[in-house]
Amino acid sequence: MSAICEVYKVARAQTLIALCGTVPGYWFIVAFIDIIGRFWIQLMGFIMMSTFMLALGIPYHHWQKRAHRIGFIIMYAFTFFFANFGPNATTFIVPAEVFPARLRSTCHGISAATSRLGAIVGAFGFLYISQEKDPKQRDAGYPSGIGKKDSLILLAGLNFIGEIFTLLIPETKGKTLEEASGEVIELDVHEVPRHSA
Numbered sequence: 754m755s756a757i758c759e760v761y762k763v764a765r766a767q768t769l770i771a772l773c774g775t776v777p778g779y780w781f782i783v784a785f786i787d788i789i790g791r792f793w794i795q796l797m798g799f800i801m802m803s804t805f806m807l808a809l810g811i812p813y814h815h816w817q818k819r820a821h822r823i824g825f826i827i828m829y830a831f832t833f834f835f836a837n838f839g840p841n842a843t844t845f846i847v848p849a850e851v852f853p854a855r856l857r858s859t860c861h862g863i864s865a866a867t868s869r870l871g872a873i874v875g876a877f878g879f880l881y882i883s884q885e886k887d888p889k890q891r892d893a894g895y896p897s898g899i900g901k902k903d904s905l906i907l908l909a910g911l912n913f914i915g916e917i918f919t920l921l922i923p924e925t926k927g928k929t930l931e932e933a934s935g936e937v938i939e940l941d942v943h944e945v946p947r948h949s950a
Contacts, residue, residue, distance in 0.1 A: 766826075774830035778837025790926035791843050791850075796919045798839010803912040805832040810905030840915060844868050850925040850933045857934070879904060 786794060805828050809816060816825040845865060852860040884891045884898035891897065899907070925933040 770826070770830050770833055773827075774833030775837050778834040778839075779842065781834075781838040782842040785838075786842075786846070787926060790924050791847050792919065792922055792924040792926075794838065795840050795843040795847075795922065796916060798835045798841075798843075799912050799916040799919060801835035802832055802839065803909045803916065805829075805835070806905050806909035806912060810902050810909060813902035813905065840919075847922060847925065850928075850930060851923060853934045853936055854930070879908075882907070 782794065789797075809825065809828055809832070815821055816828075845861075845868075848861045848864040849857065881895060882898045883901045883904040884895045885900045886897050888897075898904070923933070929937075931937045
């Protein structure tokens with residue numbers, strides 16, 4: 754197969770996954786973020802991604818059979834759906850709401866840069882770590898990795914760590930930016946000085 758043909762097939766598959774999983778995930782986040790809340794959406798996203806990664810990783814050899822490839826694609830698309838109807842969207846919504854106004858843009862920029870750095874490390878790291886141990890099954894020019902099955906299980910573990918860190922995030926649903934960032938100063942009406950007429 755030529756390089757152009759291979760790129761076309763990969764692009765076609767990724768477009769299908771994006772249309773079936775990623776785009777609907779964004780639609781759902783827009784529709785439900787103020788109903789369900791940021792905390793619960795992010796927690797649900799991590800839990801569902803962990804579940805689908807384990808469901809793909811543990812019986813990985815089952816999914817490699819030609820008869821089960823469509824099921825693999827559907828479950829993989831659900832992983833993308835819950836990534837976007839979950840942590841992918843909340844990672845840029847929550848920082849914009851929880852940081853104090855005087856530091857908001859700087860802290861949001863640091864948060865965004867950190868998440869993008871993690872995405873780069875994850876994308877390239879997965880390429881290397883998912884290489885099979887058997888040289889015959891490995892892509893040419895890559896060192897031995899832990900394999901796709903163990904990589905999916907590792908990703909489920911990383912999603913579980915995301916679940917734990919989500920417990921540290923405050924819920925900002927229904928709050929103003931000042932309330933969400935803790936900048937509201939409540940005054941006691943009895944302490945307000947009265948002006949004489």
